[in-house]
Amino acid sequence: MQRLDSFASQNQVVDLGPWLQYYAFDVVGMFTFDKKFGFLEQGKDIDSIMSTIEFILAYSAIIGQVPALHLLLLGNPLLIKLMPPMEQWNQTVQFTLKAMRERAEMKPGGEYTVSNTDGKDFLSKLASSKSSEDEKMNVRDLVIALAGNVFAGSDTTAIALRAIVYYLCRYPKCLAKLADEIMKHDKDSKLSSPINFKEASAIPYLSAVIKEAMRLHPSVGLILERHVPPQGVEIEGHFLPGRTVVGVNPWVTGRNAETFPQPNEFCPERWLEVPEQELRAMDNLLEFNFGAGARKCLGRHMAWIEMMKVIPELIRRFEIEFADPERDWHVTNHW
Ligand code: HEM
Known part of the structure; x- marks a missing residue:
């Protein structure tokens, strides 16, 4: 609201689209990592995560309809051999790892320790489930669950918010x-x-x-x-x-x-x-x-x-x- 105030006080036209997505992203940061990603503060697509998600969805939309194309593109066996593993260039995973590293120490072999697991955020809850051996999550499980929120929770909500504002106008x-x-x-x-x-x-x-x-x-x-x-x-x-x-x-x-x-x-x-x-x-x-x-x-x-x-x-x-x-x-x- 503060950011929009500054536009309004100068009577400046503002594209609410990105701002609604910055909001959705910062909320995901809060409930997933107990951390503000800072999208609203910085007013920009941090680490190009928004454009990465858009690219993955655009790619998946086509591949979902014509799966055979995947073998010629990112699923090409030759490409898989030549390129670094996906987790190194998939920005959603990198973004999640960056947020995790601020609270979690990750060791080779999948072990980890997380500081402050008393919070209500996903990282705290999932990390504290470690207490029961049966439910023990390794780093890979954690990354998958948390990256799921980053990937699934921002642009879906932003699309809905944009539609609400659009129809009201x-x-x-x-x-x-x-x-x-x-x-x-x-x-x-x-x-x-x-x-x-x-x-x-x-x-x-x-x-x-x-x-x-x-x-x-x-x-x-x-x-x-x-x-x-x-x-x-x-x-x-x-x-x-x-x-x-x-x-x-x-x-x-x-x-x-x-x-x-x-x-x-x-x-x-x-x-x-x-x-x-x-x-x-x-x-x-x-x-x-x-x-x-x-x-x-x-x-x-x-x-x-x-x-x-x-x-x-x-x-x-x-x-x-x-x-x-x-x-x-x-x-x-x-x-
Ligand atoms: C208006 C907002 C949202 C819409 C319309 C939406 C829609 C969807 C849809 C259609 C699916 C696939 C369901 C299926 O195949 O039956 C899905 C899955 C999922 N969504 Fe959302 N979503 C929204 C917001 C969020 C938020 C805020 C989060 C963050 C926690 C989130 C997390 C997930 C996860 C983790 C899955 C995967 C579930 C699974 O495969 O077990 N979504 N969402």
Whole structure:
């Protein structure tokens, strides 16, 4: 908010896109390593981690659809022999190791010691699970779990935040309605500074706006694949043989007209004006933005808290509008 204040006080146009991602990254740093990465402070893509993630996703989006290409590109056996191991040039891993090294001493063979394991951050929790031999995690396990947060938790949340801000600016009446509700709560001294999750949850139109923007613009835009077990499976009356790849794209579930009439309309009210049972069906479909089953997003509650806190704070403090209402946003699908 301080950084945005400095732009606002100079009446300067600001691209909120990167700033929302800096925020998401710093939050990941806090709950993963109990450390601010400093994206907001420095106002830049530290160690090019954001562009690295974008590159990996762009690559994976293509390879996910045409897996054979991988053998000619990064999976080329010749390249694997010539290039240093992936963990040396994969910036996500390097970035995670750098953050870990500030608290952890890592020894060859996978042993490690971590200072301050009393915190609520992931590194503390995972490192203290060492006490039970069965659950003992080696350095590799730790890096995988923590790098997972760095990789999965920032641009997904940033995409959702951007969609929320975008749709609010596209639909100024909804923005005005939300601003009114927030200001009313503020006037009645129901909001601390910064707004906490419980207070934000008491503003029904806020969660309706967030859900509606996420419905129209899920952060993941290709199918979430699952493999049919060897014996095959019957889905909705169709028999699918073993090993068939099945999946649904959240962009499809979110536009299911049976559940969401006039699916292309941005209408937060739809989440507030339905009977309980219909709302449950809508929530279930929206939940698919985070996947389903055993591999469902592990950070979904964190993401929800992050969004519920920052959006009302932004609207309470600033009046937001498009710099150029004639220009639409440019979107690409990198998974
Ligand atoms: C709006 C924000 C987010 C969205 C839309 C989102 C979406 C997803 C999706 C679609 C998956 C794959 C699920 C599947 O295949 O069924 C996933 C996995 C995952 N997400 Fe998120 N995510 C978000 C935020 C976060 C955050 C903040 C974290 C950080 C803790 C996180 C951590 C993870 C992890 C660790 C996985 C892998 C789970 C596994 O494979 O077991 N996500 N997420």
